[in-house]
Structure formats: C-alpha cells, structure tokens
Amino acid sequence: MSQGIWPAVLGRFDWTALPFVLAWDNPTASEIIGAGAASVVVIGAVVAVVLITWLGKWKYLWSEWLTSLDHKKIGVMYIVLAFVMLSRALIEAVLMRMQQADAINSSGFIAPDHFSQLFSTHGSIMIFFMAMPFLTGVINYVTPLQIGARDVAFPLLNSVSLWLTGGAAGLMMVSLVVGRFSTGGWSGYPPYTELAFSPDVGPDYWIWAVTLGSIGSTLTGLNFAVTIYKMRAPGMHLMRMTLFVWTALCTSILMIFAMPPLTVATALLALDRYLGFHFFTSDLGGNMMNYANLFWLFGHPEVYILILPAFGVYSEVVSTFSSKELYGYTSLTIATMAIAVLSFTVWVHHFFTMGQSADINAVFGIATMTIGVPTGVKIYDWIWTMFRGRVRFTVPMLYSLAFMMTFVIGGVTGIMLAMPPLDFLVHNTLFLVAHFHNMLIPGLLYGMLAGYHYWFPKALGFRLSEKWGRIAFGCWVIGFYLAFMPLYVLGAAGMARRTQEVFEPAFRPWLYIAGLGALVLLAALAALFVQLWLSIREREANRVTAGDPWDGRGLEWSISAPPPEYNYAVIPQVHGRDPFYAGKRKGEFYAPAAHYHDITMPKNSMTGPVIGFVGAAAAFGLVWHIWWLVILGVLAIVGTVIARSFARDVHRTIPAAEVAWTDMMWLQAVADATPIPRQIETTSANQGLAEIAT
Amino acid sequence: MTRPRGPGRLFAAAPLLLLGGCDALRLGFLNAAGPVAGGERHLFIIVSIVMIFVAGPVLLLTPIIAWYYRLSNKNSDYRPEWEFSWPLEGLIWIPPAGIVIGLAFLLWTYTHRYDPYTPIRSTLPAIEVQAVGLDWKWLFIYPDRGIATVNQLVIPVGQPVHLSLTSGTVMQSMLVPQLAGQIYAMAGMTTQLNLAADWPGTFIGENTQFNGMGFQQQKFAVVAIPADNYTRWLERVRQSAQPLDAAAYAQLFEKSAPASPIFYSSVPPGLFQNILAQSRAGTPQVTQ
Numbered sequence: 001m002s003q004g005i006w007p008a009v010l011g012r013f014d015w016t017a018l019p020f021v022l023a024w025d026n027p028t029a030s031e032i033i034g035a036g037a038a039s040v041v042v043i044g045a046v047v048a049v050v051l052i053t054w055l056g057k058w059k060y061l062w063s064e065w066l067t068s069l070d071h072k073k074i075g076v077m078y079i080v081l082a083f084v085m086l087s088r089a090l091i092e093a094v095l096m097r098m099q100q101a102d103a104i105n106s107s108g109f110i111a112p113d114h115f116s117q118l119f120s121t122h123g124s125i126m127i128f129f130m131a132m133p134f135l136t137g138v139i140n141y142v143t144p145l146q147i148g149a150r151d152v153a154f155p156l157l158n159s160v161s162l163w164l165t166g167g168a169a170g171l172m173m174v175s176l177v178v179g180r181f182s183t184g185g186w187s188g189y190p191p192y193t194e195l196a197f198s199p200d201v202g203p204d205y206w207i208w209a210v211t212l213g214s215i216g217s218t219l220t221g222l223n224f225a226v227t228i229y230k231m232r233a234p235g236m237h238l239m240r241m242t243l244f245v246w247t248a249l250c251t252s253i254l255m256i257f258a259m260p261p262l263t264v265a266t267a268l269l270a271l272d273r274y275l276g277f278h279f280f281t282s283d284l285g286g287n288m289m290n291y292a293n294l295f296w297l298f299g300h301p302e303v304y305i306l307i308l309p310a311f312g313v314y315s316e317v318v319s320t321f322s323s324k325e326l327y328g329y330t331s332l333t334i335a336t337m338a339i340a341v342l343s344f345t346v347w348v349h350h351f352f353t354m355g356q357s358a359d360i361n362a363v364f365g366i367a368t369m370t371i372g373v374p375t376g377v378k379i380y381d382w383i384w385t386m387f388r389g390r391v392r393f394t395v396p397m398l399y400s401l402a403f404m405m406t407f408v409i410g411g412v413t414g415i416m417l418a419m420p421p422l423d424f425l426v427h428n429t430l431f432l433v434a435h436f437h438n439m440l441i442p443g444l445l446y447g448m449l450a451g452y453h454y455w456f457p458k459a460l461g462f463r464l465s466e467k468w469g470r471i472a473f474g475c476w477v478i479g480f481y482l483a484f485m486p487l488y489v490l491g492a493a494g495m496a497r498r499t500q501e502v503f504e505p506a507f508r509p510w511l512y513i514a515g516l517g518a519l520v521l522l523a524a525l526a527a528l529f530v531q532l533w534l535s536i537r538e539r540e541a542n543r544v545t546a547g548d549p550w551d552g553r554g555l556e557w558s559i560s561a562p563p564p565e566y567n568y569a570v571i572p573q574v575h576g577r578d579p580f581y582a583g584k585r586k587g588e589f590y591a592p593a594a595h596y597h598d599i600t601m602p603k604n605s606m607t608g609p610v611i612g613f614v615g616a617a618a619a620f621g622l623v624w625h626i627w628w629l630v631i632l633g634v635l636a637i638v639g640t641v642i643a644r645s646f647a648r649d650v651h652r653t654i655p656a657a658e659v660a661w662t663d664m665m666w667l668q669a670v671a672d673a674t675p676i677p678r679q680i681e682t683t684s685a686n687q688g689l690a691e692i693a694t
Numbered sequence: 695m696t697r698p699r700g701p702g703r704l705f706a707a708a709p710l711l712l713l714g715g716c717d718a719l720r721l722g723f724l725n726a727a728g729p730v731a732g733g734e735r736h737l738f739i740i741v742s743i744v745m746i747f748v749a750g751p752v753l754l755l756t757p758i759i760a761w762y763y764r765l766s767n768k769n770s771d772y773r774p775e776w777e778f779s780w781p782l783e784g785l786i787w788i789p790p791a792g793i794v795i796g797l798a799f800l801l802w803t804y805t806h807r808y809d810p811y812t813p814i815r816s817t818l819p820a821i822e823v824q825a826v827g828l829d830w831k832w833l834f835i836y837p838d839r840g841i842a843t844v845n846q847l848v849i850p851v852g853q854p855v856h857l858s859l860t861s862g863t864v865m866q867s868m869l870v871p872q873l874a875g876q877i878y879a880m881a882g883m884t885t886q887l888n889l890a891a892d893w894p895g896t897f898i899g900e901n902t903q904f905n906g907m908g909f910q911q912q913k914f915a916v917v918a919i920p921a922d923n924y925t926r927w928l929e930r931v932r933q934s935a936q937p938l939d940a941a942a943y944a945q946l947f948e949k950s951a952p953a954s955p956i957f958y959s960s961v962p963p964g965l966f967q968n969i970l971a972q973s974r975a976g977t978p979q980v981t982q
Contacts, residue, residue, distance in 0.1 A: 112907040185904060191881065192864040192905060282881035283976025288865060289880070322763070325777040331787075353867060354878050355885035358809035365805060366798045373790045376748070380786040383755050388773040390765045401760055408752040412745040419741060419801050421734045421808040424875020425723045428867055428902035493722040494871035496902040501910045506717040678765060 011626035012201070017179040030111040033095070038177040067604040069155035070565055071140050074162050076459060078137025079452065082130050083528075085169055089125040090525055092118045097483070097518035101511045103501045115500040116183035117202070121172065123186025124206060127302070128213045129169045131440070134448040135309040136165070136220050139248045141459060142451075143224060145556035145563065146242050148233025148572045153226040155602045156644075157219055163612025164216035168209045170616050171623075175205040179623070182206035185498065187295055188269070190280035190288045195273050201623050204273065208619035211266045214259045214298075217305075221255025224248055233555070235574035239333070242554045243326060246333050247312030250340040251305050257344070258301035265294035274622075289354060296347040304343040306440060308336060310447020311378060314400045317450050318382045320550050321397040322389030323678065325578065328381040335374035335381075342371045352420045353427050361420040368418035372411060379404055392678055394550075395469035399450035402477045403442040410438030413488065431491025434484045441480050449476070449528075457549045457688070461562045462539040466682040468531030475524030483517025486510035544688030545666070546673040549681060551690035553581035558589050560666040561688055566599045566654060569663040585692055590670050596660040603652045607644045611637055722871045727897060727918070728890045730808055730874040737804045741797070748793060810877045810887045814854035820888070821849060824966040825859045827866035827879040827901060829949040830908030835961055841931045842938050842965075844946070845914040846955035850924035851894050857887040862947060862969050867903040870916050876902060881973035891918030911951035931957045938962065 015021050023035035052058055065073055095110065096118050102108040110118070144152055152158050175181045182202035184193040188210075193203040228249045232241070241249075269291065271277040278286035319326040326332065348356070348364035382404060391397065413435045416422045426432060449472075457463045490510050495502070502511065535542065547561040555572055556563075558580040570593040576582055583589050618633025620626070673687035680686065719725065726732040763770050806812065813820060824835040825847075835842045849855050859868060859879040869876035874889035891897070901912040919927065936942075938958035962968075 112910070116904065116907070116909075183904075183906075189865060189903075197864050197906070281976070282861075282864075282973050284974075323772075324774045327777050328783065328786075329777065331783060351878070353810075353876050354880075355810075355883075358806045358812070361809070362802045362805040365801050366794075369794045369797055369801070372748075373787070373794055376752075376790045377786050379752055380782075383752070383759055384779075384782060384786075386759050386763055388771050388776055389763050390770075390772055391760050391763050392765050393760075401756060404756045405753055408749045412749050415745060415748070415797070416738065416741055419737060419797075420805045421737055421875060422741065424808075424810065424877070425731070425734055425738075425869075425871060427876060428869070489718060492724060493718040493720075494869065494898065494900070496869075496900055496910075498904040499910045503913065504718065504721065506721065510718060 008628070009626070011621070011624035013178070013624050013626075017201075019177070028111065029109040030114045033110065034114055041173050041176050063604060066609050067159075067606050069151070069159050069602045069605060069608075071144050071152050071155065071158060072459065072563065072565075072567075074158050075137045075139075075141030077162060078133045078140060078165070081166060081169055082134035082137060082448075085125050085129040085133070085172075087525060088173075089122050089130055090522060092122040092125075094518045094522050096122065097511075097515045099500065100502060101508075101515035104505060104508050104511065105501075105503060107501055110500070112500045113180075113183065116498065117181045119498050120182045120185050120202075120206065121175075124182075124210065125169075125172060126440075127186060127306075128210060129165070129172060131306050131444050131448075132213065132217055133165055133169075135251070135306060135444070136161075136217070138313070138448060138451045138455070139220075139224060139251065139309055142455060142556060143227060143245055143248045144231065145458075145559075145567055146245050146554045147228060147231060147236055148555050148568060148574060149227065149231040150566050150568065150571075150599070151602065152223050153231055154223050156605055156607060156650075157223050159605060159608030160611050161216040161219040161223065163608040164212050164219070164615055165612075167612035167616030167619070168212035168216070171205060171209045171212070171619055174620060175202075175209075179205070187299070188266075189295075190269060190272070190291050191282045191286075193269065193273075194281050196281065203269075204623040207266045207270050207273070208622055211263060211270075212615055212619055214263045214266070217255050218259040218263070221252040221259065224252040225256060228252065233568075233571050233574055237574075239330070240574060240577050240579075242312075243315035243329070243332055243336070244309070244312030244554075246336050247308040247315075250336050251308045254301045254305045254308070254340055254343065258298045258305065260298075261294045262298035262302075265291055265298070268294075270622075292351050292354065293347070296350040297344075299350060300347040301340075301343045303439070304339055307443040307447075308339065310403075310444050310451075311336065313396075313447045313451040313454070314382060314403060316554065317396040317400050317454055318385045319578075320454075320552055321392045321394055321400075322386045323392075323551065324385060324389035326381070327384035327387070328377075329577065331377060332381050335377045338374040339371060342367065342374075346371065349418060349423070352423045358420070365418050365420050365423075369415055372415055372418075375411065379408060390678070392681070394453075394682060395464075395466060395473055396450040396454040398470070398473050399446040399453075399476075402473070403446045403450075406438065406442040406446075406477070406480065410435060410442065413438060426491050428497055429491035430487040430495050430497055433497045434487035434491060437480075437484050437487075441476075441484075446476065449473075454550070455556075457542075457544045458547065458556060458561045458563070460539075461545060462535065462542040463544060463549060463682070463686065464535045465531045465538070468527055468534060472524050472527035472531060475520050475527055479517050479520030479522075479524055481517070482520055483514050486514040486517075490514075541684045542686075544686060546670045546688030547666075548580075548584075548690050549686050549688050551581070551678060551681075553578040555580055558583070560669070564659075564662050566601055566659070569593060569596060569599075569659050584690070590667060592660075592663060592667055596656040596663065598656050599654045599659055600651050601654060603650050605644070605647075605650070607640055610640050614640070721898060726872055727895055728873040728892055729814060730889055731870075731872055732892070733804070733808050734875060737800070737808075740800065744793065744797065748790070808875070810875065810885070812888060813856065814888050814890050816852075816854045816890070818853045820854040820856040823847065823849075823855055823857050825857050825868060825879065825887075826966065826969055827859070827861040827863065827868070827905075828946055829863045829906055830901070830912040830951045831946070832868070832899070832901070832912070832914045833862075833946060835966055836928075837961075837966065839928055839932070840960055840963075841928065842958040842961045843931070844952060844956040844958075846957075847899065847914060847916045848924065848927055849891060849916065849918050850921040851891050851918045853921065854888060854890045857889070858966065859885045859887060860966065860970055860973070862973070864905045865903055866901045866905055866912075868899065869902050870897055870899040872897045873899075873916060878903065882970060884970065891916070894918050894920060906949065908949065908951040915955070932959050934959045938965070 019034040019038040023031040099108045099110040179201045268279040278284040280288045280291045346368045548557040614633045614636040621629030673689040675689045675691040677691045726735045826833040861879040861881045866879045877885045877887045897916040899914045937960040
C-alpha cells in the first residue's frame with residue numbers, strides 16, 4: 001500500500017496495523033490476547049448496534065439521550081461511560097498482575113510491547129476516561145439539584161464537553177483495533193515519546209485522546225464554576241451550599257487552571273512530532289524538563305480534581321447516614337479551599353529526582369506535607385459528624401468508613417514520599433504505585449461508588465440491591481488490600497514499576513497475593529454489574545417515587561425520584577443549611593405551589609454529538625496522517641458551530657398546566673406513600689418518604 | 695513425621711511463604727549497606743514512628759465511634775444539631791500542624807544531608823565514575839583509570855564514589871536500593887549521585903524509568919570489594935586488551951541488553967563529554 005493513491009487516502013495505515021493480521025501471522029499468546037481485545041471492541045460495537053436496531057430504540061436513544069442537554073441525562077451518560085472504561089482498564093490491570101505473577105524468571109504470556117501498551121492505556125483510561133467522567137457525571141447530576149437550579153449555566157456547552165470526552169474515549173477504543181497505543185505510560189514523558197524513539201502511531205493516539213479529553217474538562221470546569229456562582233436559588237448563600245457543591249466549585253476552579261498546562265504540553269509534544277519542533281527533544285535546545293514541569297503543573301492539581309468531589313460525597317453521606325448536621329462546616333470549607341490552593345504549590349514532588357537543588361526539593365517537600373493538615377482535618381470532621389449521631393451502615397456509609405481508614409494509610413505513605421530522601425529510594429518503584437492507588441481507590445473510586453449508591457434512587461427512581469452492594473463493597477475493600485499492600489513491600493525491595501519480567505524469586509509470594517487481589521477487584525466490578533441487573537429486574541418493588549429514601553438533607557431530596565426535566569416546579573426559597581431536612585420537619589415541603597408558571601428549557605441539540613464525532617474523526621486522521629480527514633473534521637467542527645449560532649428556535653416552553661399536573665401527580669404519590677423509620681430504609685417498605693421523628 | 699495433607703499443607707506453607715516474602719526486603723533499603731541508604735533508612739524509621747501517632751487515632755476512632763453511635767444502640771447520646779466545638783477544632787488543627795512543623799525541620803535537615811549531590815564525608819578521596827544510561831544497559835567510565843565497564847560497577851569498600859550521570863538515549867533513573875536513592879540521567883545534561891558501601895557484597899542496581907522493550911532487563915551489579923582487591927581488579931581490566939574502540943562504541947548504542955557484564959581495558963579520553971555534546975547537537979547516534 002505504499003504506492004498509488006492509497007497513502008493519500010489511508011495515510012500511514014497498513015494491514016499490519018490490525019491486531020487480527022498480527023495474530024494470524026504470529027499466533028503467540030500475547031498477539032492472540034491483542035486480537036481478542038480488538039474482537040471484544042468490534043463485537044461489542046456490532047452487538048450494541050444490532051440490539052438497538054432490533055429493539056427499535058435508535059430514535060429513543062437519539063432524542064432522549066444522545067442529543068439531550070438535560071444535566072441529569074448528561075450526568076448519567078458520563079457515568080455510563082465511566083463504567084465502560086472502568087471495565088476495560090480493570091481487565092488490563094488484571095492482565096498485568098497475572099503477567100507479573102507468571103513472569104518470574106520467565107517471559108510470561110504478554111510480550112514487552114503489549115505489556116507497555118497495557119500500563120499506558122490502564123493509567124490513561126483510569127485517569128482521563130474513568131475517574132474524570134465519573135466525577136464529572138456525579139457533579140453534573142447533583143450540583144444543579146443541590147443549588148436549586150433548573151439546569152447548568154451553559155447546557156449546550158455541557159453536551160459538547162460530554163461528547164468531546166466521549167469522542168476521546170472512542171479514540172482510545174479504536175486504538176485497540178487499529179494500530180497500537182503509546183508505550184510511554186500515562187504521563188507520556190519525552191524524549192521517549194518523541195519521534196526519534198517512538199515513531200509509531202502510539203503516542204499520537206495518546207496525545208489526541210488526552211487533548212480532546214482535556215479540552216472537554218476545561219469547558220466543564222468553566223460551566224460549573226459559572227453555574228455555582230450564578231444559578232443558585234434565592235437564599236442559597238455560599239455558606240449555605242452543601243459541602244458537595246463546595247467541592248464541585250473547587251474542582252471546577254482547579255479544572256480551569258490545571259487543564260490548560262496539560263493541553264499546552266500535549267500540543268507542544270504534537271508540534272515536536274508533526275512539525276519537527278524541538279520543545280522536548282534531547283537535542284537542538286529542546287528540554288524534557290519543561291515537559292515534566294508542565295505535565296505535573298496539571299498533574300498535581302488533577303489529583304485534587306479527582307479527590308475533592310469524593311470528599312464532597314463523603315460529607316453528604318456521613319451526615320445523612322448519621323442523621324446529624326455535618327460537624328465543622330466552616331472548617332471543612334476552609335480546608336477544601338486550602339487544599340485547592342495548595343495543590344498548585346507542590347508539583348515538583350513528582351520529580352524530586354531530576355537533579356534540582358536540595359533547597360527546592362525541601363521547599364516543595366514541606367509544601368506537600370502541609371496539604372496533609374487540611375486533609376486530616378476533614379477526616380476528623382467526618383468522625384465528629386458520626387459522634388453523637390445515629391449511624392446506619394448502608395452501602396454508601398460503608399464506603400465512607402472504608403475510605404477514612406484506608407485513605408489515612410495512603411496519607412502516611414504520602415508523608416514518606418514527601419520526604420525527598422525517602423522519595424529517592426522508592427520513586428518509580430511499586431511503592432509509588434501502591435501509594436497512588438492507595439489514595440485514588442479510596443479517595444476517588446469509593447467516593448464515586450458511594451455517590452452512585454446514594455443518588456441512584458434519585459436518578460432512576462428505585463433503590464439498588466443492598467445485598468449485592470455489600471458483596472461488591474467487600475470485594476472492593478478486600479481486593480484493594482490484597483492487591484496493593486504487597487506492592488509497598490515490593491517497592492521497598494526495589495522492584496521498579498512497569499516491569500514486564502521479574503528476576504527475583506523472592507518477589508514471588510507478594511506478586512501472587514497481588515494477583516489474587518486483582519482477581520478479587522474484578523469480582524467486585526462483576527458484583528456491581530450483577531447488582532445493577534438485579535436491581536433493574538426488581539425495580540417495581542424498590543421504587544422510591546416520593547423522592548426521599550434516606551431522610552436526606554439537601555434540596556435534591558425534596559422532589560420526585562426521578563425528578564422532572566425542569567427539576568423544580570417552583571424554584572425553592574432557601575432559609576439555611578440542610579434546607580430540606582429542617583424544612584420537612586417544619587412541614588414546609590410536599591405542598592402544591594400557589595402559582596405554577598411556564599418553564600422554558602433548552603431544546604435538544606445535535607451539536608454536541610456532531611462535534612464529538614467529527615472531533616474524534618479529525619483526531620484519528622491526525623494519528624494516521626490522513627490529512628483529508630483532518631481538514632474535513634476541522635471544517636465540520638467550525639461549520640457546526642457556525643450553523644448552531646444561526647439556530648434561533650433553541651428553547652421549548654413547558655406550559656404551567658403541565659407543570660402543575662406533574663406536580664400534582666407526584667404529590668399524590670407522596671400522599672399514598674407510607675412514611676418509614678430509618679430502621680427499614682433498605683427494605684421494600686421504603687417508598688421514599690421519611691418518618692419525621694418527634 | 696507425617697506430612698500435612700490438604701488444607702493443612704496450605705497452612706504449613708503459609709509461614710514459609712511469608713518468610714520468603716521477608717526475603718524480598720533484603721534487597722531493599724531496609725537492608726542498607728552504605729551510609730546514604732543507611733541514613734535514609736534512619737529517616738524512614740523516624741517518620742514511620744511519628745506516623746503511628748498520625749494514623750493511629752483515625753484507625754481507632756473511626757470504627758469505635760461508628761459502632762458506638764450505631765442506630766440500634768439505644769444507650770448512645772443523640773445530639774443531631776451539635777456541629778461545632780472550639781476545643782475539638784483546636785485538637786484537629788493544632789497537633790497535625792505541629793507535627794508537620796516538626797517534620798519540616800527533619801525534612802529540611804535530611805534533604806540537605808542526603809541530597810544526591812552532597813559529597814560523602816570521608817578521609818578518602820571520592821572515586822570518580824561517569825555513568826551513561828543506554829538502551830538497555832549502563833556504561834560506567836572510570837575517567838581517572840582509563841577503563842570502562844558495562845552493567846557492573848566495581849567499587850572499593852568504605853571509599854566514597856561520586857557518579858556523574860547522563861543518558862545516551864531517553865531519560866533513565868539509576869537506583870541502587872541498598873546503597874543510595876535514585877537520580878535521573880538525561881541526555882545532554884549531567885546529574886550527580888554519591889554513594890558508598892560499608893561492607894563487601896554485590897548489590898543490585900537498576901534503571902527505574904521505563905525506556906522501552908528491554909527496560910525490565912536493565913539491571914546491573916554494584917560489586918563492593920576490599921581496596922587491595924579493587925586495585926588488582928583495575929589492573930586486570932587494564933590488561934584485558936579489549937578497548938572501547940569505534941566498533942565496540944557503535945555496538946553499545948544498539949538497542950540490546952547484554953547477557954553478562956563487559957569490561958573495556960581503555961576508553962577514548964573525554965568520552966563522557968563527547969556523548970553529552972553529541973546529545974545536544976543531535977548527531978544521530980541511536981539506531982532506529
């Protein structure tokens with residue numbers, strides 16, 4: 001295909017870019033796994049298309065979901081994306097653990113080339129396409145509800161953000177089927193990722209997937225900062241916002257300031273690779289140290305972008321399931337803001353080993369330890385919230401407790417790594433890998449899962465199975481300890497991360513335990529899917545239409561489950577913190593409004609899906625040097641934006657009578673529901689109406 | 695004695711497995727064999743002890759409070775509107791801040807004392823070694839002795855070693871866990887690392903920064919031997935008549951992981967500086 005018209009049409013594509021062809025030519029276990037993974041993507045896509053066609057759901061999917069500008073639906077789609085990507089990246093993690101357990105003085109079943117793609121995709125996906133969509137989804141769903149708004153400030157932009165992220169995730173999936181992914185890890189350090197050392201398409205897939213995703217995240221940050229500043233219901237002062245909204249605000253601010261350095265870093269690397277620039281090359285004045293600084297100028301605040309929303313979820317969950325006001329609201333908000341600001345002052349600790357002076361290392365080491373103080377304060381605030389409360393051990397609460405105890409262990413090793421002399425010993429080893437998993441699994445994944453269980457009944461109208469939730473919880477916790485505690489030992493023994501083959505028989509028992517842990521974590525994910533399946537099947541028995549299954553505190557619990565498109569029939573007036581908890585005890589809720597008004601909501605728009613799709617197509621063209629596709633894609637994006645700006649009919653009015661009727665129907669359901677005490681909230685008796693204890 | 699069967703056998707094997715596990719730590723800094731790793735281990739122990747007082751209260755209070763204030767415990771106090779207390783607030787802000795201030799002094803001192811660039815105090819002069827990270831091997835040049843080795847760093851026991859590092863390829867990171875912490879090696883730039891061994895032995899060194907398909911094989915041995923043996927070793931290498939000539943040099947820059955160490959009886963003068971200059975100028979030296 002090196003002659004004639006083909007290079008112009010297909011760029012540098014070649015049949016050997018298909019894993020199926022590679023596996024046919026060279027049927028080793030490693031290549032067959034590669035082809036198998038590609039088949040799963042292809043078959044999965046085909047099955048999805050066939051299934052939707054067979055069920056005749058294309059129109060429904062397009063008009064109710066894909067083109068929707070409703071923040072709730074966008075939030076749900078983000079979370080669906082997160083679960084899909086979590087499944088892939090977790091399977092990759094299991095493969096790596098199995099390889100290391102198998103490859104002790106033997107080459108194992110995964111070749112170095114595939115192994116290095118595995119750790120690169122695992123990290124990139126977990127951060128950019130699992131964690132980010134998950135937290136963005138939860139923020140999307142919950143924030144407007146909690147501040148008493150009908151939507152976000154820029155609903156169309158919200159859809160564009162979703163679809164840029166979706167397009168980027170799609171590009172990650174395509175890289176499994178066409179060509180190969182980067183072998184340079186999730187941080188893509190040059191000069192290894194420069195053309196001189198990685199001339200293949202891998203780093204280009206990484207660059208464009210991350211670039212699309214980071215633009216989406218920057219837009220999300222802008223959107224939610226404005227939403228929280230400008231769209232709060234009357235009376236919802238800043239110091240009356242829920243802690244979750246505070247953390248959403250901090251995360252949005254961090255996104256605005258931290259994502260651009262990443263976009264710049266990947267763009268400069270792209271200039272190096274496409275146009276022969278020398279920003280980060282070893283020669284001709286380039287310097288990779290600039291990349292390290294730019295990347296971690298994003299990378300460290302990113303850690304707090306990931307963790308702060310989880311802190312917000314824990315604040316909601318611990319307070320709700322302790323039936324008690326959050327302890328130290330003011331100190332929690334101060335601690336949150338302090339963490340957000342300090343997160344910009346510590347990035348050098350990711351490369352203490354780059355040769356800068358001891359003074360610089362010491363300053364950044366001390367700054368790093370300083371973050372431990374507000375973080376510790378938060379943990380104690382949650383403990384004091386349970387103190388003199390009535391604690392219910394529901395699934396979200398179990399995740400919160402597991403988080404507090406596990407996160408503090410990660411904090412301990414974090415203080416160790418903040419000490420430059422100790423970092424020198426264990427940097428780039430499995431100790432570091434254990435540390436950041438010890439922060440992110442409790443600090444992000446448990447938090448998002450707690451939020452998923454907590455708000456699922458609000459979003460879908462029925463509770464998730466408590467039993468399977470507990471099984472999944474047990475597996476996530478046991479699996480975590482089994483999989484990552486051994487890595488601390490191995491790292492302290494000097495085992496480097498990203499190692500495809502191991503030459504120390506003494507590492508064997510620890511690698512076996514870690515491998516077992518990875519399998520338990522896979523079982524945890526499977527349990528979540530079983531739970532979802534069973535809960536959907538038994539949904540009629542577990543409906544909570546009245547909308548308040550947990551005796552909730554924030555405004556989001558004061559409306560039906562699921563909420564109407566416009567959230568609030570009448571925008572609520574807020575008189576204090578925990579407005580719903582206090583208000584329902586004074587009989588202020590569950591009453592029809594005096595007047596209902598017409599509500600104007602944004603109409604669906606295909607702008608988001610189109611921009612996401614052609615953006616991903618242009619990125620694919622860039623990866624493969626298919627220039628006509630790049631030009632068409634970019635023109636299509638510009639054209640879509642121009643076309644949209646001429647659209648005048650972008651709003652839809654819901655008549656007051658319809659709003660009133662919907663509200664009456666819900667109030668009837670509330671009247672029919674039996675108020676239940678907290679002891680039986682996890683049974684079918686829970687219809688979403690809380691008994692008000694006197 | 696009868697051998698345990700079935701599950702009993704597994705139980706009998708468990709302690710063996712754990713013993714085998716502790717074996718792993720022998721390879722790390724906890725089994726430090728030099729003053730730098732030894733000092734860093736000392737810091738590790740201090741920090742670990744302090745951390746018991748940081749993590750301990752959370753690990754105890756979380757389950758105790760959650761369980762005591764469970765919904766079904768009718769005897770526990772319930773104060774749903776209690777949400778603040780100045781004494782408690784002081785308790786959660788001041789001691790952690792105090793601990794961090796204390797640790798900051800410790801951090802400042804140890805960071806300067808064990809900075810990779812800080813020379814090791816000794817009555818003996820430091821041995822100069824230049825290390826070049828290649829794909830996927832380490833070249834060690836002894837500039838004062840005019841010899842070089844690949845994947846084996848031989849040093850005399852008790853004498854400080856001063857390493858200057860660079861990379862002939864992508865970024866790498868040199869770590870000898872039992873002797874000293876790591877430092878990056880970057881093309882066109884020089885970093886430094888000081889280390890020493892307190893007793894004879896062979897210590898594993900490695901590159902910890904992923905640099906391609908042979909990364910996992912990029913290990914080397916640091917062999918610490920008594921001073922007189924070291925002199926004899928230098929002599930033996932010098933007489934081995936395997937110079938680092940143009941052919942050997944070209945071979946070094948090929949992507950490969952040699953199966954066993956290589957010893958060169960002579961090196962062209964200024965090799966290290968040449969590699970640095972070549973990296974900066976972009977002279978092609980890496981075969982694709």
